[in-house]
């Protein structure tokens with residue numbers, strides 16, 4: 261099928277590349293010229309395991325193209341994905357101006373042929389109908405321009421074109437760091453909309469994925485496809501993220517109680533996770549949730565509830581617990597080192613989770629800010645950020661090129677991100693390079709006994 265994906269970030273580029281990989285003809289449109297240039301040369305502007313490989317293969321087979329030209333993308337695609345960012349506004353609402361610009365642009369360029377316009381961006385509930393309205397506005401704008409220019413013949417065609425599209429909500433559930441894997445191995449596909457024709461086309465688009473043709477385990481039953489109304493699909497996305505974030509806040513609260521009573525949250529998580537009603541996923545206690553999705557999506561849902569005069573108390577508490585948790589490493593550093601002024605703290609990891617280069621709303625950034633405020637010097641080593649360096653433009657931290665340089669002269673280390681390579685570092689050597697061999701394991705990632713044998717004072721979260 262002919263597909264156009266507008267916005268080539270973590271979601272758009274992965275979606276475009278995966279759809280091209282399974283045989284569709286894809287044009288990826290982005291208004292960032294630098295990005296488009298990079299992608300045309302076969303390079304991915306983001307770090308995501310396996311992405312460059314499928315991107316390059318699709319370029320070779322001619323299944324994917326990259327462009328800044330929205331008109332060409334709209335003309336090409338029978339399915340038009342909107343996958344631009346919806347970052348948080350200071351109020352907690354989601355900033356939908358990029359979605360609006362794209363929807364208007366699609367309206368400006370619609371020129372015959374039936375199109376399915378797909379909201380893949382995470383958008384406030386009610387956005388499906390709003391996008392439809394904006395697209396219609398875009399069509400009307402174009403009509404006005406044509407009338408002004410005297411293009412009467414085309415003007416006559418426009419009202420008919422206006423009704424040749426449907427809007428579908430197809431929320432995305434991929435996780436950064438395993439985005440390609442998640443796209444080929446989804447737990448479910450959600451399609452919201454009231455047009456049978458549009459839903460049928462979307463099902464056709466995803467058939468190879470639904471049939472597990474590209475799955476790791478091809479013997480699994482087909483991927484469940486859930487067809488809903490627009491608002492329910494939009495709500496499913498927010499509810500899923502809010503539930504997962506709340507689950508983490510729950511285990512972090514339990515961890516804080518464990519700390520006080522002397523229990524071990526890793527064992528507690530195992531014990532409750534074996535209950536199939538609870539499940540063992542997302543019970544990893546640590547320094548709180550971050551990233552580009554959970555914080556903004558939970559805030560946006562709280563805001564939506566507020567708009568309807570409903571106070572989302574549970575969600576607000578999940579946020580409050582998380583805000584406190586994001587500073588738990590600081591509390592523990594103060595307990596061990598007492599005064600932080602004049603001390604050097606080394607951070608193992610900066611990104612909000614492993615296997616990504618994404619620093620959006622990363623707990624490390626809070627920690628750096630607070631440590632600087634208290635007069636500590638902050639150094640860091642992160643497998644990706646140390647490689648890409650100042651591209652990320654973080655201030656208040658000296659980014660080292662390896663873990664041993666990081667340890668040199670530190671009064672304490674904080675493991676912020678559980679990068680796999682942090683499980684095999686030469687901690688015994690690192691301990692000898694430090695002023696005080698203390699490690700705060702912000703992800704309960706290391707074995708306490710091994711760390712003590714390596715010469716460290718080990719402090720976990722709730723263990």
Ligand SMILES: NC(=O)c1ccc[n+]([C@@H]2O[C@H](COP(=O)([O-])OP(=O)(O)OC[C@H]3O[C@@H](n4cnc5c(N)ncnc54)[C@H](O)[C@@H]3O)[C@@H](O)[C@H]2O)c1
Nearest residue numbers: 267268269270271290291292344345346358381382432436
């Ligand atoms: N990142 C994730 O893991 C994830 C997962 C699920 C859903 N989502 C949702 O998907 C959406 C996209 O997130 P992301 O992380 O991929 O964002 P991103 O910031 O990485 O990418 C957005 C892209 O859109 C481009 N863009 C902005 N305005 C444009 C325009 N007018 N025309 C063309 N391109 C334009 C930007 O240049 C950028 O490349 C958000 O709504 C997000 O909440 C994200």
Ligand SMILES: O=c1ccn([C@@H]2O[C@H](COP(=O)(O)OP(=O)(O)O[C@H]3O[C@H](CO)[C@@H](O)[C@H](O)[C@H]3O)[C@@H](O)[C@H]2O)c(=O)[nH]1
Nearest residue numbers: 432433434435436508542543544548549550551553612613
């Ligand atoms: O047991 C856990 C699991 C996660 N986290 C933290 O939670 C945050 C989010 O992690 P994760 O969900 O793995 O990453 P994201 O890429 O942000 O993915 C989430 O957000 C995406 C964007 O909406 C959704 O598509 C995904 O389904 C959803 O998992 C990170 O800070 C993790 O460190 C924990 O602290 N403990």
